Amino acid sequence: MKKRLIRLLIVTIVVFCTLNVATASTGNYSTTFYNSARHTGDHIPMARGSTSNGTLNWNYVTEGILTSSSASNGIVYVGSWDHNVYALNANTGTKMWNYTTRAFVESSPTVANGIVYVGSDDHNVYALNANTGTKIWNYTTGALVYSSPTVVSGVVYIGGVDHNVYALNATTGQLVWNYTTGDMVHSSPTVANGIVYIGSWDHNVYALNANTGAKIWNYTTGDFVDSSPPVVNGIVYVGSDDHNVYALNATTGTKTWSYSTGDDVTSTPTVVNGIVYVGSWDHNVYALNANTGAKIWNYTTEDIVDSSAATLNGIVYVGSWDHNVYALNANTGAKIWNYTTGAFVASSPTVANGIVYVGSWDHNVYALNTNTGTKMWNYKTGGFVNSSPTVVNRI
Numbered sequence: 048m049k050k051r052l053i054r055l056l057i058v059t060i061v062v063f064c065t066l067n068v069a070t071a072s073t074g075n076y077s078t079t080f081y082n083s084a085r086h087t088g089d090h091i092p093m094a095r096g097s098t099s100n101g102t103l104n105w106n107y108v109t110e111g112i113l114t115s116s117s118a119s120n121g122i123v124y125v126g127s128w129d130h131n132v133y134a135l136n137a138n139t140g141t142k143m144w145n146y147t148t149r150a151f152v153e154s155s156p157t158v159a160n161g162i163v164y165v166g167s168d169d170h171n172v173y174a175l176n177a178n179t180g181t182k183i184w185n186y187t188t189g190a191l192v193y194s195s196p197t198v199v200s201g202v203v204y205i206g207g208v209d210h211n212v213y214a215l216n217a218t219t220g221q222l223v224w225n226y227t228t229g230d231m232v233h234s235s236p237t238v239a240n241g242i243v244y245i246g247s248w249d250h251n252v253y254a255l256n257a258n259t260g261a262k263i264w265n266y267t268t269g270d271f272v273d274s275s276p277p278v279v280n281g282i283v284y285v286g287s288d289d290h291n292v293y294a295l296n297a298t299t300g301t302k303t304w305s306y307s308t309g310d311d312v313t314s315t316p317t318v319v320n321g322i323v324y325v326g327s328w329d330h331n332v333y334a335l336n337a338n339t340g341a342k343i344w345n346y347t348t349e350d351i352v353d354s355s356a357a358t359l360n361g362i363v364y365v366g367s368w369d370h371n372v373y374a375l376n377a378n379t380g381a382k383i384w385n386y387t388t389g390a391f392v393a394s395s396p397t398v399a400n401g402i403v404y405v406g407s408w409d410h411n412v413y414a415l416n417t418n419t420g421t422k423m424w425n426y427k428t429g430g431f432v433n434s435s436p437t438v439v440n441r442i
Contacts, residue, residue: 124156124163132156132165134180144180155195164203166192172205174220184220188213199238206232212245214260224260228253239278246272252285254300264300268293279318286312292325294340304340308333315355324363326352332365334380344380355395364403366392372405374420384420388413
């Protein structure tokens with residue numbers, strides 16, 4: 048009940064703010080799970096706004112960065128609460144261009160074939176020229192767009208608060224199909240083997256034909272599905288507000304197993320080496336056997352774990368609402384270190400080149416040493432940072 052009230056309050060505040068600013072807003076406080084079509088948690092190499100040793104070498108501040116950033120060819124693309132999508136030089140932080148929407152940009156940009164795709168609280172999905180920021184097209188949905196786009200084979204897949212899952216032509220923005228669920232779609236789609244997997248607040252996980260939008264199957268949980276479903280070895284892993292983590296057969300939707308936590312699961316599962324790592328509102332990080340769902344270990348923090356875990360070299364990195372970023376032994380769950388920020392850490396860490404990058408509601412993006420948790424640098428934005436940084440090398 049406490050969790051539900053918190054979520055509804057957040058949604059109400061954000062919607063109210065946007066309605067008074069422009070058109071609409073979000074409230075999707077689950078994190079976008081990296082930028083992979085399969086959402087398997089692959090790590091990408093180089094950090095936003097840093098050199099390889101973590102030295103901050105650019106400063107470009109907007110009025111409240113909230114979304115994940117995506118970088119391509121040495122450019123960082125990011126949305127902000129100041130209504131803009133920015134393209135920043137990844138080495139210097141110099142603004143190359145900005146595109147202004149009519150409301151908050153909380154969706155995480157996705158870059159494919161020289162085009163930046165992103166949603167906005169002004170109800171639109173945008174396609175922008177990655178080099179100039181010129182609008183190529185926009186598609187207007189019926190409500191806010193919290194979901195982040197997945198681009199596969201010339202099609203943009205994205206969810207909407209208007210209850211729909213959309214497939215749009217990546218070149219023209221023309222509607223290919225839409226599938227209407229029974230409630231808001233905050234989840235970001237995963238596309239694997241010609242199937243779109245996505246959750247809805249109507250309590251269902253859906254598998255849709257990627258070409259036609261026809262429903263292949265749905266699996267009904269006991270509550271909202273905010274979590275974005277990774278697909279690994281023919282299994283869909285997803286959390287639900289009914290306190291469970293589910294493993295579903297990707298072809299049939301049949302439940303393989305479920306594991307009950309003590310509260311809602313909005314964290315997106317991370318699946319690595321046969322283990323599912325996932326957080327819960329019961330304050331725990333869990334490691335579950337990917338085949339059976341049996342608990343291997345749990346680590347208890349002091350508050351909600353909404354963050355999705357990142358793993359590398361036998362260490363699990365995850366944030367908690369107790370203001371901390373944790374590094375845990377992937378095999379035992381023993382704490383290696385923790386770093387205390389000034390507020391909630393709902394952001395999902397990204398690990399690259401010996402550095403953990405993570406955001407906090409204290410408005411900062413942090414770079415922490417992977418082995419010791421020592422702060423290498425922090426970058427102060429103009430608002431809380433709920434999203435996970437995306438990290439790439441210059442090409």
